[in-house]
Amino acid sequence: MGGPGSSPCASCKLLRRRCAKECIFAPYFPPDDPHKFAIVHKVFGASNVSKMLQELPVHQRADAVNSLVFEANARVRDPVYGCVGAISYLQNQVTQLQMQLAVAQTEILCIQMQHEPTLQSHHEVFELDQDDKAHLLHSNNNSINNCNNNYNLAYAMSSGQLNSNFASPSSIIQMQMQDPLKQESLWT
Amino acid sequence: MNPKRCAACKYLRRKCPKDCIFSPYFPPSDPHKFACIHRIYGAGNVSKMLQQLPVQTRAEAVESLSFEAKCRVDDPVYGCVGIISLLQTQIQKTQTLLAKTQADCCCSNQT
Numbered sequence: 001m002g003g004p005g006s007s008p009c010a011s012c013k014l015l016r017r018r019c020a021k022e023c024i025f026a027p028y029f030p031p032d033d034p035h036k037f038a039i040v041h042k043v044f045g046a047s048n049v050s051k052m053l054q055e056l057p058v059h060q061r062a063d064a065v066n067s068l069v070f071e072a073n074a075r076v077r078d079p080v081y082g083c084v085g086a087i088s089y090l091q092n093q094v095t096q097l098q099m100q101l102a103v104a105q106t107e108i109l110c111i112q113m114q115h116e117p118t119l120q121s122h123h124e125v126f127e128l129d130q131d132d133k134a135h136l137l138h139s140n141n142n143s144i145n146n147c148n149n150n151y152n153l154a155y156a157m158s159s160g161q162l163n164s165n166f167a168s169p170s171s172i173i174q175m176q177m178q179d180p181l182k183q184e185s186l187w188t
Numbered sequence: 189m190n191p192k193r194c195a196a197c198k199y200l201r202r203k204c205p206k207d208c209i210f211s212p213y214f215p216p217s218d219p220h221k222f223a224c225i226h227r228i229y230g231a232g233n234v235s236k237m238l239q240q241l242p243v244q245t246r247a248e249a250v251e252s253l254s255f256e257a258k259c260r261v262d263d264p265v266y267g268c269v270g271i272i273s274l275l276q277t278q279i280q281k282t283q284t285l286l287a288k289t290q291a292d293c294c295c296s297n298q299t
Contacts, residue, residue, distance in 0.1 A: 043237075045230045052228075052264060060265045067269040071256060079237060080245045083268045084252040090275035097282040104289040111296040 010037040015046060024053050028065040036069055043072040195222040200231060209238050213250040221254050228257040 008019035009026035014037055019026060025046075029037040040049055049068060053061050075082035196210035197203065199222050204211060210231075214222040225234055234253065238246050259268035266273070 043233065044228065045233050048228060048230050048233075052260075056264060064265045067266045070269050071260075071267060075237075075256075079241055080249045081252045082256060083272065084255055087268065087271055087275065090272065090279065094275060094278050094282065097279060097286060101282060101286045101289060104286060104293055107293050108289065108296060111293065115296075 007031045010034045011041070011046060014038060014041060024050055028053075028062060039072045039076060040065075040068050043075050044068060192216055195219045196226075196231065199223055199226060209235055213238075213247060224257045224261055225250075225253055228260050229253065 006019075008031065009023055010029040010031050010033060011025035012019035012023060013031060013034065025037065044052075049065075052068070053064065056064055071083050074086060078085050081088075193204035193216060194208055194211035195214040195216050195218060197208060198216060199219065210222070229237075234250075237253070238249065241249055256268050259271065263270050
């Protein structure tokens with residue numbers, strides 16, 4: 001914390017001003033990590049960050065600062081897409097995994113049906129051979145390739161404009177977004 | 189000077205020059221878009237960011253900034269980082285379920 005006799009926080013050092021006792025930045029930008037404030041200031045600006053922190057209860061400010069640092073780092077690394085690039089990449093991963101899961105669950109169902117002799121006489125037994133699996137994956141991959149635009153994918157997810165190809169995993173995420181999770185895993 | 193000011197210059201209450209860096213991306217029909225970006229990043233920072241980018245990438249940059257700004261307004265603590273966290277959790281859960289399902293598949297094949 002700033003004050004007479006103590007070292008100014010990283011933000012006041014960068015801004016070349018006296019670090020007041022009640023400096024809003026001091027708890028979150030210690031003097032031993034000047035890069036942290038520098039990058040947030042570069043992307044958001046000190047006054048915007050100050051306003052954002054003032055509007056938050058004290059117990060939420062540390063998390064807010066950490067998420068701002070994360071976003072600022074992402075924006076510096078990728079000046080065009082920032083965090084949106086990461087969101088798009090992760091969304092694609094979710095979709096791929098969901099497809100693999102669907103294939104695996106279908107395989108189990110087939111095996112279970114084969115092991116039920118009484119069902120074979122009444123139901124058409126089918127097996128997914130390698131060609132069928134490849135076709136299933138390929139047709140879903142084409143759907144993903146049709147949405148190559150990183151931004152449109154992430155923007156569609158956020159604004160609820162989801163097409164049917166991504167309805168399943170994205171709708172789960174939409175439901176989860178109504179009950180936000182704690183974010184410690186990102187920076188602990 | 190543009191006869192019709194872009195949303196940015198309208199918001200900033202200034203003249204909109206012919207070479208206004210904001211005008212291609214902030215049409216006057218959508219004032220909210222610039223207002224949101226300005227609230228989070230500030231006009232000066234956005235202008236600097238756009239100036240450092242090739243012209244053909246600026247539209248995408250504006251859209252991603254708009255998205256992130258909107259996320260930050262909706263969730264002032266976590267912003268779009270909240271979405272990333274949810275996706276990471278979703279990936280972990282799906283990977284676990286996939287591994288279990290594939291293991292069950294192997295067991296079923298062996299019986």
